[in-house]
Every structure is written in C-alpha cells, then in structure tokens.
Amino acid sequence: MKCLSTKSTIIDTFSNVxxxxxxxxxxxxxxxxxxxxxxxxxxxxxxxxxxxxxxxYDINEKIESISWLNDLDEECLMILNxxxxxxxxxxxxxxxxxxxxNYLRKKGIAKKEIKDFKNSIDELKESYKDxxxxxxxxxxxxxxSETTQKLSLV
Numbered sequence: 052m053k054c055l056s057t058k059s060t061i062i063d064t065f066s067n068v069x070x071x072x073x074x075x076x077x078x079x080x081x082x083x084x085x086x087x088x089x090x091x092x093x094x095x096x097x098x099x100x101x102x103x104x105x106x107x108y109d110i111n112e113k114i115e116s117i118s119w120l121n122d123l124d125e126e127c128l129m130i131l132n133x134x135x136x137x138x139x140x141x142x143x144x145x146x147x148x149x150x151x152x153n154y155l156r157k158k159g160i161a162k163k164e165i166k167d168f169k170n171s172i173d174e175l176k177e178s179y180k181d182x183x184x185x186x187x188x189x190x191x192x193x194x195x196s197e198t199t200q201k202l203s204l205v
Contacts, residue, residue: 100165110141141175
C-alpha cells in the first residue's frame with residue numbers, strides 16, 4: 052500500500068514538472084512582443100517626463116522675467132504673492148513625483164530625463180525664492196533700497 056502511495060507521489064510530481072517544463076518551452080518569460088511593449092512604455096515615460104521638464108523650465112523663465120519688473124502696485128504684489136505660493140505648491144508636488152521615481156533611478160531607467168526633471172525642480176525653487184526676495188524681503192532692507200536707487204541712476 053505504501054508503495055502505491057509513493058508511486059502516486061512520484062507520478063504526480065513527474066506530471067507537474069513535465070507540464071510546467073513544456074509550458075515554459077512554449078512561452079518564454081519575455082517574448083519579443085512583451086519586450087517591445089516594455090520598451091515602448093519606457094520611451095513613453097521618457098517622452099512625457101521630457102515634456103513636463105520643458106514646461107517647468109518655461110515656467111521658470113516666466114518667473115525669472117517677472118523678477119526684473121519694477122514700480123509694482125499693491126495689486127501686482129498680491130498677484131506675485133499668489134504666484135510664489137502656487138510655485139511652492141507646484142514644487143512640492145513635483146518633488147513627490149521625483150521621489151516616486153527612486154526605483155527607476157536605481158535601476159538606471161531614464162536616468163538623464165529624471166536628472167533633468169530634478170534640475171528643473173531645483174531651478175523652480177530658486178526662481179520663486181528669488182522672486183520672493185526681490186519683491187518682499189530685499190525692499191525692506193535699507194541698504195538694498197539705497198543701492199537700487201543708485202543703480203537706477205546709472
């Protein structure tokens with residue numbers, strides 16, 4: 052009786068190994084179609100990230116150009132304050148997205164695009180901090196106001 056049970060276990064194991072082996076020979080883990088889908092997905096990710104990075108750089112340029120304006124009234128300053136707040140919020144959202152890409156960075160996927168994305172976020176932060184300094188912090192400093200007046204005479 053024990054022999055039948057042992058033989059049954061061996062035959063069952065043989066059958067499982069045989070079926071699994073045959074299935075794996077027929078369908079490899081990564082066939083060409085699945086590989087192409089994976090590569091297309093990576094290319095789409097890289098393209099979307101590049102587009103997003105370009106939009107951030109565009110916003111950075113716009114914010115930087117505003118920092119050269121002068122003789123602004125209270126309404127303009129209030130709008131600038133809103134722009135600074137929105138840019139800070141945008142920066143926070145973008146940093147979260149960047150952090151979510153850690154796995155991809157560690158695996159070497161889209162390294163250049165992710166690095167460019169991070170650089171654009173860093174520049175965004177610098178842009179809105181400069182804007183805040185130029186219109187809200189520096190004008191309150193007497194030396195800055197005096198120097199600005201002297202420069203405007205040149």
